[in-house]
Amino acid sequence: MKINALHYANLSNQKSDCIILGVYEKGKFTASGDVINQASEGFLAKWIDSGEIKGELGQTLLLHNVPGISATRILLVGLGSKPTLQARQYSKVLKSAMKRLLDTPSKDVINCLPEVSVEQYDLAWRVRQAVIMAEDTTYQYNATKSKKQPKYVLETLNFNGEDKTLNNAIQQGQAIAAGMNACKALANLPSNICTPTYLANQALELAKEIKTLKARSLDVEEMKALGMGSLLAVGQGSREPARLIIIEHHGASDAAAQPYVLVGKGITFDTGGISIKPSGDMDEMKFDMCGAASVFGTLRAVAQLQLPINVVGLVASAENMPGGGAIKPGDIVTSMSGQTIEILNTDAEGRLVLCDALTYAERYNPKIVLDMATLTGAMMVSLGTEISGFFSNDDALAEDLAKAAKESDDPSWRLPLWRAYDEQLKSNFADLANIGLRWGGAITAACFLAHFTEKFRWAHFDIAGTATLSGKDKGATGRPVPLLTQYLLNQCE
Numbered sequence: 001m002k003i004n005a006l007h008y009a010n011l012s013n014q015k016s017d018c019i020i021l022g023v024y025e026k027g028k029f030t031a032s033g034d035v036i037n038q039a040s041e042g043f044l045a046k047w048i049d050s051g052e053i054k055g056e057l058g059q060t061l062l063l064h065n066v067p068g069i070s071a072t073r074i075l076l077v078g079l080g081s082k083p084t085l086q087a088r089q090y091s092k093v094l095k096s097a098m099k100r101l102l103d104t105p106s107k108d109v110i111n112c113l114p115e116v117s118v119e120q121y122d123l124a125w126r127v128r129q130a131v132i133m134a135e136d137t138t139y140q141y142n143a144t145k146s147k148k149q150p151k152y153v154l155e156t157l158n159f160n161g162e163d164k165t166l167n168n169a170i171q172q173g174q175a176i177a178a179g180m181n182a183c184k185a186l187a188n189l190p191s192n193i194c195t196p197t198y199l200a201n202q203a204l205e206l207a208k209e210i211k212t213l214k215a216r217s218l219d220v221e222e223m224k225a226l227g228m229g230s231l232l233a234v235g236q237g238s239r240e241p242a243r244l245i246i247i248e249h250h251g252a253s254d255a256a257a258q259p260y261v262l263v264g265k266g267i268t269f270d271t272g273g274i275s276i277k278p279s280g281d282m283d284e285m286k287f288d289m290c291g292a293a294s295v296f297g298t299l300r301a302v303a304q305l306q307l308p309i310n311v312v313g314l315v316a317s318a319e320n321m322p323g324g325g326a327i328k329p330g331d332i333v334t335s336m337s338g339q340t341i342e343i344l345n346t347d348a349e350g351r352l353v354l355c356d357a358l359t360y361a362e363r364y365n366p367k368i369v370l371d372m373a374t375l376t377g378a379m380m381v382s383l384g385t386e387i388s389g390f391f392s393n394d395d396a397l398a399e400d401l402a403k404a405a406k407e408s409d410d411p412s413w414r415l416p417l418w419r420a421y422d423e424q425l426k427s428n429f430a431d432l433a434n435i436g437l438r439w440g441g442a443i444t445a446a447c448f449l450a451h452f453t454e455k456f457r458w459a460h461f462d463i464a465g466t467a468t469l470s471g472k473d474k475g476a477t478g479r480p481v482p483l484l485t486q487y488l489l490n491q492c493e
Contacts, residue, residue, distance in 0.1 A: 001135065001138065001154060001155060001157060002155060002156045002157070003131055003134070003159075003170050004156070004159070004170070005158070005160075005162050005163070005169075005170060006159070006161075006162050008110070008160050011035050011036060011110070011160065012035060012068060012070065013070050014110065015070045015071065016071040016072070016108050016109060016110050017071070017072050017073060017105070017106035017107050017108045018071060018073040018075055018101060018106040018108075018110070019032075019069075019074055019075070019109075019110045019112065020097050020109065020111045020112055021044075021076055021077070021113075022078075022112070023055045023076050023078060024055050024083065025078070027048040027049070027055065028055075029044070030079075030112065030113075030115050030116060031115055032112035033076075033112070036069060036074060040069055041067065043067055043068075044074065044076065047063065047076070053078060054078065055078045055079060055080070055081075057080035057089055057093065058077070058078055058092050058093055058095075059077070059078035059096070060075060060077050060078070060096055060097065061075075061076045062074075062076075062100060063075075063076065071110070073106065075100060075101060077093055077097045077100075078093070079116060083117060084117040084118065084119050085117065085118050085119065086118070086119050087118060087121065087409045088411075090116065090409075091133060093116070094113060094129065094130055094134075095137060097111070098133060098138070099137060101154065102137065106154060107153050107155045107156065108155065109156065109157050110158045110159075110160065111130055111134075111159055112160055114127045114130050114159055114161075115160070123165075124165045125169070125407075127159050127166050127169040127170060127173070128169040128176075129409060130159065130173070131169070131170055131173025131174055131177060132177045132180070134154075134157055134177075135173070135174065135177030135180075135181065136478065138152050138154065139180075139184060140152075141184075141185070141188050141475065143185070143188070143193075144189070144190060171305070172305065172489070174304075175300075175304040175305045175485070176301050176408075176481065178300055178301060179297035179300045179302075179304075179478070179481040180297055180477075180478025180481045180482065181297075181478065182293075182297045183290070183293040183294050183296060183297030184297075184476040184478045186199070186289070186293040186296055186297075187286075187290045187293040187468070187476035188476050191268050191269035191286040194289065195240045195268050196235070196241065196242055196243040196245075196266065196317035196319065197240065197241065198268075199245055199266055199268070199289070199292060199315060199317050200217035200243045200245050200317070203216075203245050203246075203296070204216075206247065206296065206299070206300065207247065210300070210303040212249055212251060212303045212306065213247060213248065213303050214247070214250070215245070215246065215247045215248070216246050217244060217245045217246065218243065218246070219243065223242065223244055223356075226360070227335075227336045228244070228335075228336045228356040229334040229336070229356075230333050230335040230336070230341055230352045230356045231318065231352065231353045231355075231356040231357065232318075233333040233343070233352060234267070234318045234320055234352050234353050235318030235319060235320070237273060237274075237322060237323035237325050237326025237327065238318070238319040238323060238326075239321075240268070240318075240319040242316075242353075243266075243317045244314065244316055244317070244356075244357060245315035246312065246313070247295070247296070247312070247313035247315075248311070248312050248313070249299055249303050249307070249310065249311040249312075250310055251302070251303075251309050251310060251311070252308055252309050252310045255310075257310050258310070258364075258366060258367035259309075259312045259364050259366055259367065260309060260310070260311045260366065260367055260370070260488060261311075261312045261313075261364055262294075262295045262299070262311065262312070262313045262369075262370050262371075262484065263314045263315075263316070263358060263369060263371035263372070264294060264314070264315045264316070264371070265288070265289065265316060265350045265353060265354055265371070265374065265375065266316055266317030266318070267288040267289055267320055267349060267353065268288070268289050268317060268318075268319050269286055269319050269320070270285040270288040270320045270347070270349065270350075271285065272320065272322075272346065272347035273320045273326050273327060273346030273349060274322050274328050274346045275345045275346040276322055276347075281470070284468065284470065284474070287374060288350070288374050289317065290372075290374050290463060290467035290476055291350075291371070291372035291373040291374060291461075291463065292315040292316075292317060293476065294372045294463070294478075294479070294480055294481050294484065295315055295372065297478060297481040298311075298313070298481050298484040298485055298488070301485045302488055305489070307489065307492050308492055309488065309491060309492060312361075312364055312366070314357045314360060314361060315357075316353035316354055318349075320346070320347075320349045322346075326346065327343055327346050328343075328346070329343060330343070330344070331343045332429060333352070335355050335359065335452070336356040336360065337355070337356075337359045337451075337452055339431045339432060339451065339452075340430040340431045341430055341432050341433070341434055342429050342432070342433045342434065343434050344427075344434055348434045348435045348445070350373050350374070351375065351434060351445055351448050351449055352434060354371055354373060354449060354452075358371065358449065358453055359452050361456070362455050366456050368394075368456070368458065369453065369456050369457070369458045369459075370459050370460075370461065370484065370487075371458070371459075371460050372461045372463055372480060372484075373461070373462060373463065374462075374463055374464045375442070375445050375460075375462045375464060376442045376445050376462055376464055378441030378442040378443075378445075379442040379462040379465055380464050382415070382442055383465060385466060386411065386465075386466070387411045387412060387465075388405075388410075388411070388412040388413070388461055388463045388465070388466045388480055388483075389412065389413055389414075389415050389461070390412050390413070390414055390459055391415055391416075391443075391446040391450075391460045391462075392414065392417065392459035392460070393417060393453060393454075393457065393458050393459075394457040394459070397457050397459055398459065400490065401483070404484075404487035405483050405486075407486050407490075408483045408486035409482070410479055410480050410481075410483035410486070412461065412480065412483060415443060415446070417446055417447060417450060419447070421436065421440060421443050421444050421447045422447055424447075425444060425447060425448055432448060434448065442462050445462070446460050446462070461480055463480055466479045466480070467480075
């Protein structure tokens with residue numbers, strides 16, 4: 001899709017397959033809507049007066065052959081009752097517009113929705129979000145279908161306005177969207193294709209495609225030599241060998257500059273192991289590598305934007321199966337850090353692979369470390385499916401991440417990382433147990449990881465509720481790629 005910022009001296013004379021306009025409740029138009037309504041001698045207002053569209057948030061009405069207008073179609077989108085929208089409302093409006101638009105044969109479109117006032121955000125931000133939503137909405141999964149879905153016909157998306165700021169916003173939006181789509185493309189694959197070895201190969205392919213990236217992976221023998229007994233334990237019941245995948249972006253002028261390290265949980269399928277999960281919805285356990293997929297997606301966005309910082313992605317990947325060699329409740333393993341872990345539940349495996357990857361991150365002398373994982377159902381109980389939860393051992397880092405979450409419209413909420421919860425992780429037979437009691441499960445999981453992060457500034461994102469959608473819209477969302485990319489963009493300012 002080609003996306004441009006262009007200045008239209010007279011929007012009513014502009015030839016286009018569709019112009020997208022906003023309308024508030026009680027029939028108030030945005031500036032472009034007023035132009036088109038006047039040029040059509042009140043034609044748009046007549047449809048509002050008739051009750052066909054009331055201006056309710058996200059409501060749409062498609063009009064053809066509007067008199068006095070050169071565009072083939074006009075798409076009206078409801079903006080609600082208030083003159084200034086909140087960021088989430090704006091995203092809903094954009095999504096509604098794109099979904100309706102894609103039901104038409106429109107190839108060339110002018111989107112005037114960014115002229116809408118959004119609380120605390122300028123035009124460049126509004127254009128960027130419109131780009132992200134357009135690319136996100138047009139994503140299609142075809143990888144394993146014999147009959148491919150036809151591609152949407154939309155080819156060109158234009159915004160009304162032309163300056164360097166808007167062009168930069170478009171470039172940022174396209175990069176973030178490309179990262180989200182890369183994340184979704186990996187996460188949506190079935191686990192018989194997307195194995196740890198497949199992920200390792202995809203990292204190599206990404207590095208071939210984007211020259212600023214370098215990639216490699218550690219195999220089982222190399223991880224044994226490093227003492228990664230915790231990560232390896234998770235994969236030992238599977239025929240698929242575990243991998244630690246490393247992707248590096250070298251963008252800083254000083255090659256020795258401390259990198260930002262992103263760590264992703266890459267469990268390509270999670271049966272729960274010997275502590276096996278219920279069968280219902282187990283197919284969605286292929287999504288247990290969404291943290292890993294978000295690392296891939298963020299590195300793609302960072303490289304596309306050519307950010308002048310060093311970024312390292314670490315993916316701890318394994319398949320958790322109940323084979324004859326699988327770990328069992330009561331087994332004790334030794335992590336790369338030297339700390340021993342009593343495995344009380346083999347379905348608490350994500351923290352077992354992450355802890356060794358976090359220890360491996362120490363060798364980079366990182367500026368900060370962020371890990372992303374579909375870690376606990378308890379997080380979904382706490383925050384539902386709209387907001388990611390995060391924990392941090394550094395207040396300044398947490399504030400920066402909260403700011404990036406707001407700016408990217410990728411909402412996240414900080415939860416407590418209190419060492420009082422460590423009491424639940426005590427073991428009679430090892431340094432740590434891998435689970436605590438029933439309550440506060442997301443917090444005790446984060447507290448477990450904190451034992452492996454004492455040498456650097458760190459935050460942990462539990463994306464169990466936000467990385468995917470269920471039901472008829474089942475699939476990966478691409479989150480938290482927008483948040484991560486925004487945070488790294490902010491570090492370049």
